[in-house]
Amino acid sequence: MPKAFSAEEKERIRSLLLEKASELFTRYGLRKTNIEDLTDAAGISKGAFYLFFPSKEALFLALLRQVESAQRKQISEFALDPQLSPAENLKAVLRFAFRYWEGNNMLSRFSKEDYAYLLRKLPAGAMAENLHADESFIAGMIDEWKRAGLPLARDVETTMGLMYALFFLSLHRADLRADLHERTMETMLDIVAEYLVGK
Numbered sequence: 001m002p003k004a005f006s007a008e009e010k011e012r013i014r015s016l017l018l019e020k021a022s023e024l025f026t027r028y029g030l031r032k033t034n035i036e037d038l039t040d041a042a043g044i045s046k047g048a049f050y051l052f053f054p055s056k057e058a059l060f061l062a063l064l065r066q067v068e069s070a071q072r073k074q075i076s077e078f079a080l081d082p083q084l085s086p087a088e089n090l091k092a093v094l095r096f097a098f099r100y101w102e103g104n105n106m107l108s109r110f111s112k113e114d115y116a117y118l119l120r121k122l123p124a125g126a127m128a129e130n131l132h133a134d135e136s137f138i139a140g141m142i143d144e145w146k147r148a149g150l151p152l153a154r155d156v157e158t159t160m161g162l163m164y165a166l167f168f169l170s171l172h173r174a175d176l177r178a179d180l181h182e183r184t185m186e187t188m189l190d191i192v193a194e195y196l197v198g199k
Contacts, residue, residue: 005048005051010051010052013042013044013048013052014052016042016043017038017042017044017049017052017053017059018059018062018063018066020038020041020042021033021038021041021056021059021060021063022063022105022106023041024037024038024041025060025063025106026105026106026109029109029114030056030057030060030110030114030117030118031113031114031117033056034056035049035056038056038059055121055122057117057118057121057122058122058126060118061118061122061126061130063106064107064130065130065133067101067104067106067107068130068133068134071097071100071101072137074096074100075093075096075097075100075141076141076144078092078093078096080093080145080148080149080150082149086149086150086151086197087190087193087194087197088193089150090145090150090152090193090196090197091189091190091192091193093145094163094166094189094192094193095186095189097163098166098167098170098185098189101167101170102170102173110171111171111174112168112171112172112175115171134160134163135156135157135160138156138159138160138163139156142156142159150197151197151198152196152197152198153196153197153198154195154196154198158196159196162192162195162196163192165188165192166185166188166189166192169184169185169188170185
């Protein structure tokens, strides 16, 4: 039976687990990293691990939520350029969001296989909770953009669906040559931005 930890120790160990998990998931990927790798890196027993997370996939999801939170903050602070058209401004915001994701060392190697694996391993409610958070964020950003003079002609559900389509395209980057993926993403950003502003 794992030892009891004080509240301070729990906070320290949880932070250490997140830090070490980020390093290991970056180095080996989600599927190749196992619980023993994580516990050895954090200096805790396997039994103690389960005091913090029910699975390595739940730990990965906690890291994913941290990245998304930081990304959302950056997107919220993204300054619209009054010299650009609404479609160009929206494309710049979308490009920034996807560059942020792809620029994260751990998530840059996150593939469609990893996504399918995560869906299989996590409880259904975990991903639904993430989708709800995404939808709430997008709804808030649409309001912010409208106040800033960036009118969007589509509803939240459509906007979120198109953003997820871009996300799934990014998951398939390994299926295309790097230059072709880049060109395809730029073209899709153009199409989505123009559609969302009603062009």
